[in-house]
Amino acid sequence: MPRVAEDAAAAGRRVWHLHGSATTQAREHLERFAEELSGVSGTVLLIDSFEELGHLEPWLRDEYLRRLPGDPIVVVAGRTGPSAAWLTDPAWSGTIVIRYLEALTTTESAALVEARGVDPGLRRSIVDFAAGNPFALALAAEVGRSMSATGKPSRRDAVRYVVDNVLALLTGSVPTDTHRQALYVCAHARHTTEDLLRAVVPGGRPAELFDWLRAQPYVEAAAHGLEVNGVLREALDHDLRWRDPAGYERMHRRIRDYVMGELLRDARDPHACVAVMRTISHLRRRGEVVYRYVSRVGEVDVRWSGVTPADHDELVTMARETHGEFTAASVRFWLGRQPEAFSLLRCRKSNRPRAFMSWLTLRTPEREDLESDPVVGEIWHDVSRRMAVPPGAHIAIARHLVCPAFEAEPSLVMDVFQARMMRGWLHQPGLAGSYLVVANGQWWRPLMEYLSHYELERVHADHPHTIFGHDWLADPPEAWRDHHLDEELWAERHPSLFLPQDVSSVDD
Structure with missing residues (x-):
């Protein structure tokens, strides 16, 4: 979003920025912007965190944006794509351009962390943990730089601080404890289906939980079910291991029993065979052996x-x-x-x-x-x-x-x-x-x-x-x-966040 603003300003356009978190006054701000734009040409309106303005979307689409004066450029940034109403409305046909922002590459992530002055011994662990997420990279880099410079906070507190903030920003509020349990399952398993939720979350409504997970912007619909990718997968898994070790082990056992029981027993088609082996490999990834013998990508032909x-x-x-x-x-x-x-x-x-x-x-x-x-x-x-x-x-x-x-x-x-x-x-x-x-x-x-x-x-x-x-x-x-x-439950992943590459363990 800052790059869009810079480019627009350089082109001589006036830039207006609205952040979606201002939900209570959002409509009033937009109406004021429309008044100030009257008679002004070459404007750019940036709306960030659009997912928080969902209740205003019909009004924006059908009324507000259509009556903006001049020839404005409207940039809408959000964690979810445009609704079908935007894409099927003839009035917007040919005017919408969709851009997906991919995670930073390993090279880009390493450059960001290096630019923040992080100790070389900690850089790889930060890049590995953040999985290309700019927020997680910047946050972990600053915390890591402080650790190197002052010795504070301790590694345990530093990891906890980063994980808590990543979870707060990326997941937001969760309706119930059962929904949170389903989210932990989705982060721990390779793929999540209704059958898996039925087996692992007793008393939950698997169809309802599956639909809720599917609607979250950080959950992707893959070929064999739902998955949480990137930094959030690791943060959720770390959080439950720390918060509820007994519950973490119970969840792992239930997932493993389902995968190596019903899922493996019924895997006959090669597609299902590959999927179940990748799932078993994922559950045993901390052992770093099975993981080396199972493919990670590719479609079965x-x-x-x-x-x-x-x-x-x-x-x-x-x-x-x-x-x-x-x-x-x-x-x-x-x-x-x-x-x-x-x-x-x-x-x-x-x-x-x-x-x-x-x-x-x-x-x-x-x-x-x-x-x-x-x-x-x-x-x-x-x-x-x-x-x-x-x-x-x-x-x-x-x-x-x-x-x-x-x-x-x-x-x-x-x-x-x-x-x-x-x-x-x-x-x-x-x-x-x-x-x-x-x-x-x-x-x-x-x-x-x-x-x-x-x-x-x-x-x-x-x-x-x-x-x-x-x-x-x-x-x-x-x-x-x-x-x-x-080993499956408690072995450290390498490189583990804020753990120097040349040190296998530290005294927290």
Whole structure:
């Protein structure tokens, strides 16, 4: 808004500025401006914080602005866009230009913080926290500069001051405690839907809460639900952790139980698989491991497809070109033995195979199974020495993950594969143990260690694969999900606000 005023003044126009917070006298001010503009040409009227003048919008649109004299330029700034009435009214057709102000880039944010004279050790934490919001950047920069210069306030007080002011400015008043709880949920979860609110906010009216959240200017409607982005997400999360630790843990558990329960169990379409993996990654982002193995952006362009006999030769060829003859022979054997274990991803546009995986199930394998695929033979040897598989139970093996375009980095296809495996681990009835066979063990190892999967010692050295396993009888899903709960809840994000980059902890 100041830049608009400067440009207008430089062009020889007279500039009038009204801030929307003056709600009680806003109409009187505007009427006075209209009188003073009488007979004056080349004027610019700036109306800031327009969302606070909602009750005056019909009058402004239908009466006031239409009778302004001369050829004025009217600039309306607000946190919400123009209502449909502006865009559909023929009288305004062709006269409205909409501009969206994006968050500052990392480079711009760093320059702002540097210009404020902030100690270099604190700059990255401020830029990371503010997420491009100019108000949060300026406020945190001034507080950080004071800390460096005077040692006051303490880091704890400084963070609290910044968070409180960010929340006060960006969220304003919240109708009820239930609405505030829904807001905390929306900030903590990756995406928020009515189903999530129903599961996490007992006693609330999920449809009403969803509609209220959707109407807030700081909440965005994404493909898989609502989300709070930028500095407000972090500020809300920090606020609840400090204000109500027990409530924060209770909320986190309920969200995680819903995501890894109902949402994961029902995720069949690749779009849903990617969404649920990004949600799980978000909930475990403080661990800084899962986050590195899940994609963050991009749209899914594949679909699941069953495997038919006509696909067999092409899958064998894909396996040979990606992992060699050893894997190709295994694919051919298991296509003949358990064709239903294979799931194929096809490109939506071309319908060509893009990638595939197999999820073998074994109860009492035959000698031919173990001899024809030495990898499965090694796995069954491990099963025999670790556990007695109960009657009716089985072992599952993610034997083939074949994606010709895959490299050692997160991808949409690997998100889909991971969702399929995790759904099996947590929701497949009668699962006694599971195994994952991969060609790039070095890349998978940190994730498998984090997920409490042990690595099999190589019995035979005649294959290139790495095998990871988990005993679900000894470590059932209910206990497995809580292995990193403390880290998920309380680990500091890095860089944490006002925490020097070269210091892991400070005495507040």
